[in-house]
Amino acid sequence: MLPFLQFPPSRKTVSISEKDVLRVAHLARIRVSKDELGRYQEGLSGILSLVEQMHDCNTDGVEPMAHPQDIQLRLREDQVTESDRRDAMQESAPKVGEGLYLVPRVIE
Amino acid sequence: MLHDHSLTVLRDMLRRREISSTELTRHCLDRVAQYSDLNAFITVDESGAMSAAAAADAQLARGESGLLTGVPIAHKDIFCTKGVLTTCGSKMLENFISPYDATVVECFDQAGSVIIGKTNMDEFAMGSSNETSFFGSVKNPWDPDRVPGGSSGGSAAAVAAYLVAGATGTDTGGSIRQPAAFCGLTGLKPSYGRVSRYGMIAFASSLDQGGPIARSAEDAALMLQCMAGFDPLDSTSMNASTPDLATLLGTEVRGLKLGLPKEFFDESVDGQVLEKVRDSLAVFERLGATLVDVSLPNSAAGIPCYYVIAPAEASSNLSRFDGVRFGHRSENADELLDLYENSRAEGFGEEVKRRILIGTYALSAGYYDAYYLKAQKIRRVIAQDFASAFEQCDVIVGPTSPTTAFPIGAKTQDPVAMYLNDIFTNTVNLAGLPGLSIPCGFDAAGLPVGLQLIGKFMDEASLLSAAHQLQQETDWHQRMPAGY
Numbered sequence: 301m302l303p304f305l306q307f308p309p310s311r312k313t314v315s316i317s318e319k320d321v322l323r324v325a326h327l328a329r330i331r332v333s334k335d336e337l338g339r340y341q342e343g344l345s346g347i348l349s350l351v352e353q354m355h356d357c358n359t360d361g362v363e364p365m366a367h368p369q370d371i372q373l374r375l376r377e378d379q380v381t382e383s384d385r386r387d388a389m390q391e392s393a394p395k396v397g398e399g400l401y402l403v404p405r406v407i408e
Numbered sequence: 409m410l411h412d413h414s415l416t417v418l419r420d421m422l423r424r425r426e427i428s429s430t431e432l433t434r435h436c437l438d439r440v441a442q443y444s445d446l447n448a449f450i451t452v453d454e455s456g457a458m459s460a461a462a463a464a465d466a467q468l469a470r471g472e473s474g475l476l477t478g479v480p481i482a483h484k485d486i487f488c489t490k491g492v493l494t495t496c497g498s499k500m501l502e503n504f505i506s507p508y509d510a511t512v513v514e515c516f517d518q519a520g521s522v523i524i525g526k527t528n529m530d531e532f533a534m535g536s537s538n539e540t541s542f543f544g545s546v547k548n549p550w551d552p553d554r555v556p557g558g559s560s561g562g563s564a565a566a567v568a569a570y571l572v573a574g575a576t577g578t579d580t581g582g583s584i585r586q587p588a589a590f591c592g593l594t595g596l597k598p599s600y601g602r603v604s605r606y607g608m609i610a611f612a613s614s615l616d617q618g619g620p621i622a623r624s625a626e627d628a629a630l631m632l633q634c635m636a637g638f639d640p641l642d643s644t645s646m647n648a649s650t651p652d653l654a655t656l657l658g659t660e661v662r663g664l665k666l667g668l669p670k671e672f673f674d675e676s677v678d679g680q681v682l683e684k685v686r687d688s689l690a691v692f693e694r695l696g697a698t699l700v701d702v703s704l705p706n707s708a709a710g711i712p713c714y715y716v717i718a719p720a721e722a723s724s725n726l727s728r729f730d731g732v733r734f735g736h737r738s739e740n741a742d743e744l745l746d747l748y749e750n751s752r753a754e755g756f757g758e759e760v761k762r763r764i765l766i767g768t769y770a771l772s773a774g775y776y777d778a779y780y781l782k783a784q785k786i787r788r789v790i791a792q793d794f795a796s797a798f799e800q801c802d803v804i805v806g807p808t809s810p811t812t813a814f815p816i817g818a819k820t821q822d823p824v825a826m827y828l829n830d831i832f833t834n835t836v837n838l839a840g841l842p843g844l845s846i847p848c849g850f851d852a853a854g855l856p857v858g859l860q861l862i863g864k865f866m867d868e869a870s871l872l873s874a875a876h877q878l879q880q881e882t883d884w885h886q887r888m889p890a891g892y
Contacts, residue, residue: 364784
């Protein structure tokens with residue numbers, strides 16, 4: 301560990317439950333198998349304990365900063381700039397038919 | 409030997425037609441094959457390179473030349489290349505061929521350079537050692553048992569082993585500067601918005617920035633000239649002109665105020681690293697720079713802040729990999745939900761999944777304020793710390809990494825230990841500033857030490873100029889690992 305001297309690391313450790321891991325994995329659409337569950341639980345708990353150190357930093361009255369350039373994003377004219385490149389785009393798709401992306405049946 | 413020359417010298421030799429691009433490209437390809445055990449490349453595009461070399465020779469024969477006509481370089485495999493595999497170091501994109509070129513790739517094509525191939529990297533640029541690559545670890549040419557750093561580890565190893573004179577990289581939290589430091593190279597992370605992100609596979613969009621990895625500041629400046637500039641295809645691209653080479657390299661060092669943040673010279677940093685950094689600062693003093701003490705009091709909050717913001721953005725960016733439009737698709741799915749969950753479980757490696765899960769957690773209902781919003785506030789505190797420090801100095805200096813290159817496998821079981829590698833680099837990304845790592849000596853084991861220079865927004869010129877003038881006085885950047 302490499303804590304800076306001025307910054308006492310938080311002693312608080314966070315542990316995340318198996319149920320939490322499964323909830324987040326579902327939100328992220330990633331299958332986590334039973335064998336992997338413990339490893340993710342441990343990994344995520346370690347990271348969250350590190351992240352907990354954020355709370356040692358006083359941010360009262362500070363505006364959140366979403367982006368390094370505190371400027372408005374550029375806007376452009378509302379005009380079509382893209383040509384139809386469907387075929388080129390679909391060349392890298394794993395499964396297409398008649399110009400459509402194919403997925404398992406969702407409506408019976 | 410041909411490969412001993414710098415990028416700039418090779419470019420000039422080609423222009424004077426003392427060598428041909430065909431001869432030089434053949435030589436590079438032979439070296440790539442000879443040192444294939446470094447695992448620096450994921451794809452070598454031999455036929456593409458040889459035909460680009462022939463075209464460059466024809467152009468040079470007509471007396472025409474672009475910025476880098478005929479010069480072989482390599483791209484990190486995060487930059488989309490039309491018609492050539494772009495894997496991002498992942499099984500997810502193992503067979504992905506992009507329908508378009510990244511703007512950076514187009515820039516090098518326009519400049520006439522020859523693309524030897526695509527370099528190895530941590531999966532989706534998530535790592536500090538190149539060990540998360542689906543295509544295996546990369547060896548550090550200075551010691552094959554050690555990591556080259558990451559995530560641009562393949563680019564760094566390729567340049568350090570003199571396979572190419574320059575390569576592109578990307579830096580989200582240190583991924584150009586730390587491998588440059590570990591491999592004895594000059595690596596620049598430009599200001600956010602300086603280099604187009606179009607076609608650069610996104611990890612954390614408010615932090616990602618492409619840049620050069622080369623042996624000298626002179627070569628890095630030449631590559632920056634090629635890569636930088638306004639791009640209407642990237643909504644965060646800065647509409648600012650790129651300084652010319654004379655400005656990038658010739659800005660006066662005499663009178664330059666170098667700020668030493670006391671937090672970067674902490675006793676927890678490897679003593680040999682600090683000693684070499686201090687030695688190079690003494691050279692800057694001889695060149696007329698002055699050293700001033702500054703403070704970046706909230707630096708330590710950078711790591712936890714970064715490990716909320718970067719995974720949060722990654723969890724959103726990587727949601728595009730769904731097994732439907734491109735990338736890996738699970739064979740084992742009867743329903744749509746299974747298709748998503750299994751394709752992503754099979755296609756992503758463990759570190760990428762861990763970061764997606766952390767990011768999803770931080771953004772999920774009930775946790776947003778405590779994690780993401782808090783991190784964004786710290787991000788401003790960190791940016792303000794830099795702004796205050798820059799009231800007292802022109803450039804901030806310190807070590808790039810707290811240690812030299814560590815052994816392969818040393819940190820793979822402990823993600824948090826791996827993350828701490830970025831302690832001096834990731835705050836620079838959070839603030840959007842330019843950062844440069846240059847070699848400044850070697851430790852007792854013969855491993856390179858990196859010095860980091862951090863500049864004001866859009867002031868790459870002060871960094872590259874200081875580095876260039878230091879490199880006129882020192883030869884650390886010209887040292888070559890044994891056996892290459």
